Amino acid sequence: MVRGKTQMKRIENATSRQVTFSKRRNGLLKKAFELSVLCDAEVALIIFSPRGKLYEFANSSMQETIERYRRHTKNDTPTSFRTVEQNMQHLKQEAANMMKKIDFLEASKRKFLGEGLGSCSIEELHRIEQQLQRSISNVRARKTQVFMEQIEELKEKEKALLEEKARLSEKHGTDPQPTTKDQTENQPQNYAESSLSSDVETELFIGLPHSRTRGVIRSS
CATH class of the missing domain: 1.20.5 (Single alpha-helices involved in coiled-coils or other helix-helix interfaces)
Known part of the structure; x- marks a missing residue:
């Protein structure tokens, strides 16, 4: 089974990007050193971090290696070397712009958290x-x-x-148990039936008003 190549892209998270840069930079410097020792090659390596910090490695003089590179390029003219310098300046400017954007985003984030509002x-x-x-x-x-x-x-x-x-x-x-709603609806009817089955007392008075006696008839 042939797997497709994974497309590389810029790491968006600033912390993860810095960690990856440090790991890859150290690995690249290590490989450059191993290549120079194992193969007796003249190696010069220049790295600029996103913050514009310079990292370099050369098993001989960096300047001599650059001069040797200039002599072996197809367009060995001062204009070509100036183009390289211009590209380097352009990269430095882009790194500085990125730092400004990062600072702006961090300031905006603090404001949304209610911090640093005094100058707003x-x-x-x-x-x-x-x-x-x-x-x-x-x-x-x-x-x-x-x-x-x-x-x-x-x-x-x-x-x-x-x-x-x-x-x-x-x-x-078996019949399912009634729900709470059914029990509530049936409660008044059951109460009425139980009330009808209770004892009822009826009082009767016999005789004249001043001498009448009272009898009690109980019905069940």
Whole structure:
């Protein structure tokens, strides 16, 4: 089975990018040293970090190796060497611009966390507030969606349990127990029936008002 080549791209996370740079840089310097020792080769290596820091290795004089390179290039002219210097300056400028962008993003992040707001104008504070309100609105919408999904999931579980309960009752030949709602609806009727079956006392008075006696007839 032939696997396709993995496409390499820039690491977005700044911390991971710095860690990878340090590991690969050390590995590259080690390989350059091994090549110069094992093969008796003249090796010169120049590395500029994203922050513009210079790393280099040369088993002889760096300047002499560069001069030797110039002599062996096809276009051995001062213009070619100036082009290399221009490219190096361009790379340094790009690294400096990247550092400025990183500093700007870090400052913006601190402001969103409520830090470093002393130098902000009214317009900038208003803009930050609007962005935070939009973020809160998105979070609340997502929270509501998650709640609704959980409610629907619980309803489905309840339905499945009721169906399983009915199936088991039918299998064992027993009536399913009434739900709480059914018990509540039947409670007043049961109470009324029990009240009718209780003892009733009826009092009768016999005779004239001043000398009447009272009899008690009990009915059950």
